[in-house]
Amino acid sequence: MKNSPIKTLLASLIASTSLLNNVNAMEALPGTPPIPADNPMSAAKIELGKQLFFDPRLSIDGTISCNSCHNVMAGGTDNRDFSVGVAGQKGGRSAPTVWNSAFLSAQFWDGRAATLEDQAKGPILNPVEMGMPSEKFTVDRIKAIPGYVQSFKAVFGDKKDSVSYDNIAKAIATYERTLITSNSSFDAYIRGDKTAMTETAIKGMKKVEALGCTSCHSGANFAGPELPIGEGFYQKFPSFPGSKFDKKYDLMADEGRFEVTKDVSDKHMWRVPTWRNVALTAPYFHNGSVKTLDEAVRVMAKTQLDKKLSNKDVKEIVAFLNSLTGEFPAQTMPHLPDYANGTQVSP
Amino acid sequence: MKNSPIKTLLASLIASTSLLNNVNAMEALPGTPPIPADNPMSAAKIELGKQLFFDPRLSIDGTISCNSCHNVMAGGTDNRDFSVGVAGQKGGRSAPTVWNSAFLSAQFWDGRAATLEDQAKGPILNPVEMGMPSEKFTVDRIKAIPGYVQSFKAVFGDKKDSVSYDNIAKAIATYERTLITSNSSFDAYIRGDKTAMTETAIKGMKKVEALGCTSCHSGANFAGPELPIGEGFYQKFPSFPGSKFDKKYDLMADEGRFEVTKDVSDKHMWRVPTWRNVALTAPYFHNGSVKTLDEAVRVMAKTQLDKKLSNKDVKEIVAFLNSLTGEFPAQTMPHLPDYANGTQVSP
Numbered sequence: 001m002k003n004s005p006i007k008t009l010l011a012s013l014i015a016s017t018s019l020l021n022n023v024n025a026m027e028a029l030p031g032t033p034p035i036p037a038d039n040p041m042s043a044a045k046i047e048l049g050k051q052l053f054f055d056p057r058l059s060i061d062g063t064i065s066c067n068s069c070h071n072v073m074a075g076g077t078d079n080r081d082f083s084v085g086v087a088g089q090k091g092g093r094s095a096p097t098v099w100n101s102a103f104l105s106a107q108f109w110d111g112r113a114a115t116l117e118d119q120a121k122g123p124i125l126n127p128v129e130m131g132m133p134s135e136k137f138t139v140d141r142i143k144a145i146p147g148y149v150q151s152f153k154a155v156f157g158d159k160k161d162s163v164s165y166d167n168i169a170k171a172i173a174t175y176e177r178t179l180i181t182s183n184s185s186f187d188a189y190i191r192g193d194k195t196a197m198t199e200t201a202i203k204g205m206k207k208v209e210a211l212g213c214t215s216c217h218s219g220a221n222f223a224g225p226e227l228p229i230g231e232g233f234y235q236k237f238p239s240f241p242g243s244k245f246d247k248k249y250d251l252m253a254d255e256g257r258f259e260v261t262k263d264v265s266d267k268h269m270w271r272v273p274t275w276r277n278v279a280l281t282a283p284y285f286h287n288g289s290v291k292t293l294d295e296a297v298r299v300m301a302k303t304q305l306d307k308k309l310s311n312k313d314v315k316e317i318v319a320f321l322n323s324l325t326g327e328f329p330a331q332t333m334p335h336l337p338d339y340a341n342g343t344q345v346s347p
Numbered sequence: 348m349k350n351s352p353i354k355t356l357l358a359s360l361i362a363s364t365s366l367l368n369n370v371n372a373m374e375a376l377p378g379t380p381p382i383p384a385d386n387p388m389s390a391a392k393i394e395l396g397k398q399l400f401f402d403p404r405l406s407i408d409g410t411i412s413c414n415s416c417h418n419v420m421a422g423g424t425d426n427r428d429f430s431v432g433v434a435g436q437k438g439g440r441s442a443p444t445v446w447n448s449a450f451l452s453a454q455f456w457d458g459r460a461a462t463l464e465d466q467a468k469g470p471i472l473n474p475v476e477m478g479m480p481s482e483k484f485t486v487d488r489i490k491a492i493p494g495y496v497q498s499f500k501a502v503f504g505d506k507k508d509s510v511s512y513d514n515i516a517k518a519i520a521t522y523e524r525t526l527i528t529s530n531s532s533f534d535a536y537i538r539g540d541k542t543a544m545t546e547t548a549i550k551g552m553k554k555v556e557a558l559g560c561t562s563c564h565s566g567a568n569f570a571g572p573e574l575p576i577g578e579g580f581y582q583k584f585p586s587f588p589g590s591k592f593d594k595k596y597d598l599m600a601d602e603g604r605f606e607v608t609k610d611v612s613d614k615h616m617w618r619v620p621t622w623r624n625v626a627l628t629a630p631y632f633h634n635g636s637v638k639t640l641d642e643a644v645r646v647m648a649k650t651q652l653d654k655k656l657s658n659k660d661v662k663e664i665v666a667f668l669n670s671l672t673g674e675f676p677a678q679t680m681p682h683l684p685d686y687a688n689g690t691q692v693s694p
Contacts, residue, residue, distance in 0.1 A: 054420055056418070056425070057426075061427065061431065062425060062426055062427055063415070063425065063427070063431045068410070071403070071683075072680070073401055073680055073681055073682055073683050074682075074683045074685075075685070078403070078409060078410070078692075079404075079409055079686075079690040079691070079692055080408065080409055080410070080690070080692055080694065081694050082694070084408065084410045084434075084435075086435075087431075087435045088431075088433075088434045088435020088436070089435070279685070280685050280686075282686075282688075282689040282690040283689065283690045291689040291690055292688055292689035293688070293689065325685070328682050330679060330680075331679065331680040332677060332678065332679055332680065333419070333420055333677075333678040333679065333680050334420055335420055335421075335675050336418075336420050336421045338421075338422070338626070338627050338672070339426075339627075341629075341639060341640070342629040342630065342638040342639035342640065343426040343427070343629040343630045343638055344426070345425075345426055345427055347427065347428050347429070
């Protein structure tokens, strides 16, 4: 997971190229995600993954599902600064949206998981999130639910180990790859419908290019250039430390990717988050310290570009960011397989 | 809310009549619920109610929705002894299922709410459940979400007060009235398909009648006779105190309906819960102290009828109770209206 100097250079070069070519280089969101060779998608696997995503029995006390913090009925987050896990415990970073996460080449704020599969394995075992004591405990709980055993066999083969922690993660990741919000007004605009965006939003779009925001917030997901899976696109935040915002929003306490790699060059490095549906994912930043989008825009301009924006600038940029709110696909509710012999969750 | 002696007598009389006539008097679950004259159903109201039912913004910190404790993707409960509300706080009674609650003539374990509308108003303001400080605070939060304002106006009329606490409850109750699980194997059997139930389940069905269980667990919902809305059907539990179960499962600590009415005749009186989907709603009883259905059957036989069942009896009765697991209607997921100007929830 360590970021080598060459990788960092490569990422910077790609970012610079993107900066040079960014006029008219904005892209619509693809309708289909990258799919790993070792985890092909199928309707049955998606349905199984959806059940698991919504199943609070993946938490020790039956209160927290993946959806608790990554609410797919909303913008894919919980709209809190820090998420609440089992027994009222709080995490240390704000939950990123699950929508369009299939297009990210690294997961978590610090990129510590290369894939959605790797990501899915984390919160289940995190003591302050879902609090399951071990992979085996998790697998045993799922194995005790006949409907799950049947589905895992149908999806992963009728083998003794078809219910495995790896396969739980594979199913969840497969469902997450369906969580794509196409057809935002921006997407319609970029595909040729020049009436799809308001004048204000178009001005905002030009402004984020002119200011340089899109040198990092590039690509179809506005989260950086397309990189191989596992190669996160990181930037320092704040890039211009010392503004009033550092203290006001406690931006320096968390050292970001450094906490994973212990490489000093990773201090305050963060994976560039998506702009897709950003209007719906307040509060903002790794610590969820900023409650509104307009303030987040002001903070970013100051801390990343050392620029102070006018209220008009902010209004236009926020209008553009709102044009990145996509269409949320209709979904059926899963029915969770029954455990017909009592309850499994702990008090 | 007080239970007058005449009302209690009436309920007992109805129960006795039901006891006399109970052979072959079992009923299939109706496909439609009773609908109050002052809250007619409509597709738009159901959809609005579904959004509210799933919206964690009805809790102070954005972590708890109605569905958190009454999970309609499962058996309509959280399968816990006591539910967990905001900040990890626990309630004092086990969450009853929301499925088929439309057929109950009183809500909550102690019947303290006459209608689903009244019930819906409780948990939102309960400090250990959803923790909202007041009706006004709740209404203000919903009013700040443009999509909700639009829907409330469409459903309740374009008036200044269309977003009101009463109307929030009306919408939620309307959605809950759609939560009916028809077509269990028992329903198919009782409608004439004699192959729908197993031999064991049929034996169990005859046994619960012969034992007298159905003198209380009568009616289409197996929760007592049909009574006017607001008239709960209560029974004492334990009816035969002094068994080993009192201590083992702490059955005497909670005084039930007495805690609402302060009428000594209501000590340890409880609303008779439904048997519909009972196989899915472990753990059992008001305090969720019994983890498995077979043990719950043993406890009931002893505490309510002073009878000790054989393992064969228990197995047959459990098979019958499993035949009361219905079909869960397919549902689309709601998309929660967006609050596009930051977050509303408290840390």
